Amino acid sequence: MKSVMACQGISKSYGAGDILERVLKRVDLELFEGQASVLVGPSGSGKTTLLSILGCLLAPSEGQLLIADQTVNFSDKSSLTEVRRKKLGFIFQHAQLLPFLTIEENLAIVGRNAGMEDMDIKQRLDGLLQRLELKVMRYKYPAQLSGGQRQRVAIARALLHRPSIVLADEPTAALDWNTGKTVVELLLEQARLEKAVLVVVTHDTRMLPLFDRILTIADGLLSEQRQTAAVENTFYTQP
């Protein structure tokens, strides 16, 4: 399997002196092509912090992040922007679509930022809108869509430019169970189709069996669980 992304001894602290908080402690992690991981842990354990580092949005205090065997240089803003635009796709709890643009425009802008040709953007847009059952929404604005439809647009937006890494922070938190499950299944299907690395943060333990890997953060340490029951019993109650 091809390694797409790796964390090597990544630590992250916030604050300084007496109020120093060590959120991540020497996290090692290797993520492979086409692999879908779910990231779980108690509230405040550092899930968003780790996802932000993986997404090149936040610099680690120590350690290195490698994407396609290249060390990410967190002090070089222009290369960080380039990596984010070309290699990464993001999905957030609330889709965070641009309200003044139509669905088509919200999607096309990602392709343009990644340097795709107009014809490629159009073909990709047509295919994703069709598969995600969003064709009738094409010329609508985000406010005219339901929460589930907006998250399906967010999936299309995250994948449009064929990123090698897709990161999702609680993508179903604002949705009911059935809508959320459909959204995650579509996300998994599309990510696997594109052979992208997928990392999803969720509090919903019912989602865990859908993923290839279950990663847990607790006390700043990352571990991998194979038994979903152990994770459920340790930290969570069913929503």
Ligand SMILES: Nc1ncnc2c1ncn2[C@@H]1O[C@H](COP(=O)(O)OP(=O)(O)OP(=O)(O)O)[C@@H](O)[C@H]1O
């Ligand atoms: N910018 C920041 N400055 C200072 N402390 C921060 C900052 N961001 C996060 N923290 C702290 O780091 C810890 C981890 O936060 P993080 O948001 O990564 O946790 P989480 O596991 O995603 O939590 P939740 O499940 O509640 O969303 C928390 O104690 C939080 O208060």
